[in-house]
Amino acid sequence: MVEKIIDMNSSQGHMRSTSYKDKDDDEEEVQLPGFRFHPTDEELVGFYLRRMVDKKPLKIELIKQVDIYKYDPWDLPKPSSVGDKEGYFFCRRGRKYRNSIRPNRVTGSGFWKATGIDKPVYSLEGEARDCIGLKKTLVYYRGSAGKGTKTDWMMHEFRLPTTDNSTSAATVNAKISDQEAEVWTLCRIFKRNVSYRKYTPDSKQLSTKRQQPPINTSSKKFLSSGI
Numbered sequence: 001m002v003e004k005i006i007d008m009n010s011s012q013g014h015m016r017s018t019s020y021k022d023k024d025d026d027e028e029e030v031q032l033p034g035f036r037f038h039p040t041d042e043e044l045v046g047f048y049l050r051r052m053v054d055k056k057p058l059k060i061e062l063i064k065q066v067d068i069y070k071y072d073p074w075d076l077p078k079p080s081s082v083g084d085k086e087g088y089f090f091c092r093r094g095r096k097y098r099n100s101i102r103p104n105r106v107t108g109s110g111f112w113k114a115t116g117i118d119k120p121v122y123s124l125e126g127e128a129r130d131c132i133g134l135k136k137t138l139v140y141y142r143g144s145a146g147k148g149t150k151t152d153w154m155m156h157e158f159r160l161p162t163t164d165n166s167t168s169a170a171t172v173n174a175k176i177s178d179q180e181a182e183v184w185t186l187c188r189i190f191k192r193n194v195s196y197r198k199y200t201p202d203s204k205q206l207s208t209k210r211q212q213p214p215i216n217t218s219s220k221k222f223l224s225s226g227i
Contacts, residue, residue, distance in 0.1 A: 037062055037088070044088075045121045045133030045158050049186040052090050053160060063186065065090040072109045073140050073153040073189055086190035092183050093159075110142040112155060121158065134159050156188040 039048065048063055066077055066089040076087055093103045105112040114136055121133040138155040141148030162182060 039088075041121045041135060041156075041158070042124055042132070044186055044188070045135075045160065046123060049090075049133065049158055049160060049184065052186070053184050063088045063090055067091060068187055068189070069105060069107055069112075072107050073151075073155075073191075076189065086188055089187045089189070091185050091187055093185055105138070107140075110140060110148055110151075111145060112138040112140055113148070114138050131161060134161055152192040154190060154192050158186040158188075159184070 051058065052063075064077065068076060068089050068091045071077075076089070078087075115138065116136075118134040118136050120131040121135050122129045123132045136157045136159075138157060140151045140153035140155070142151055143149055159182070
C-alpha cells in the first residue's frame with residue numbers, strides 16, 4: 001500500500017515538477033509538493049526498516065543511510081525535502097569494543113545516552129498484535145561520559161528483534177539473518193522543544209495502549225538487557 005502511494009506521489013511529483021522548471025532546471029531529487037513524511041513507529045519498523053534489512057530499496061530515497069555518530073546532531077545532513085524538522089536515517093550500529101556487544105554512541109562533541117530499556121513496537125494488524133520491532137529512546141549529552149551536559153536533542157532508535165525474540169513466526173522473515181537485523185537501525189532524531197507535540201499518540205494508539213499483550217519470557221529477558 002505504501003509503495004502504491006509512493007509510486008503515485010512520484011508520478012504526481014514528476015507532473016508538477018514541469019511547472020517548476022523555471023525555478024530549478026537542474027534539480028536532481030524528485031520533489032513531492034505538499035507531501036510530509038510522518039510515519040508511525042509501526043510503519044518505520046514494519047515497512048522501511050524491514051525493507052532495508054531485506055535489501056529491497058524503494059524507488060524514492062525517503063530515508064538516507066548515514067553514520068550518525070560521525071556527526072553531532074546539529075551537524076547531521078539536512079532532512080529530506082519530503083520530511084520536516086525531524087530527521088530519519090538508516091545507520092549501522094558500531095561496537096564500543098571489538099569483543100563487546102555494547103554499541104558505540106560517541107560523537108565529536110558528546111554522546112547519546114539511553115533513557116531506559118527497549119520498548120516493543122506492535123503490529124496493529126490482526127488480533128495477535130505481534131512484536132515486530134524494538135524502540136529505544138536516547139538523549140544527547142555534550143562533553144564526556146560522567147561529565148556531560150544534557151541537551152534538548154533526542155533520538156528514537158528502532159531495530160528488528162532477532163529470531164529467538166520474535167513473538168510469532170509471522171514476524172520472522174527467513175531471508176533475514178539475525179546478524180543483519182541486529183546491525184541495521186532506523187533513527188529518528190529531533191529537538192525536543194520543537195517536535196514533542198508531533199509524537200503525541202493518536203486515538204487509535206491510545207485505544208490499544210491499555211490492551212497491549214504481555215511479552216513472553218524470552219522477550220522480557222531480551223528487552224531488559226538494554227543493548
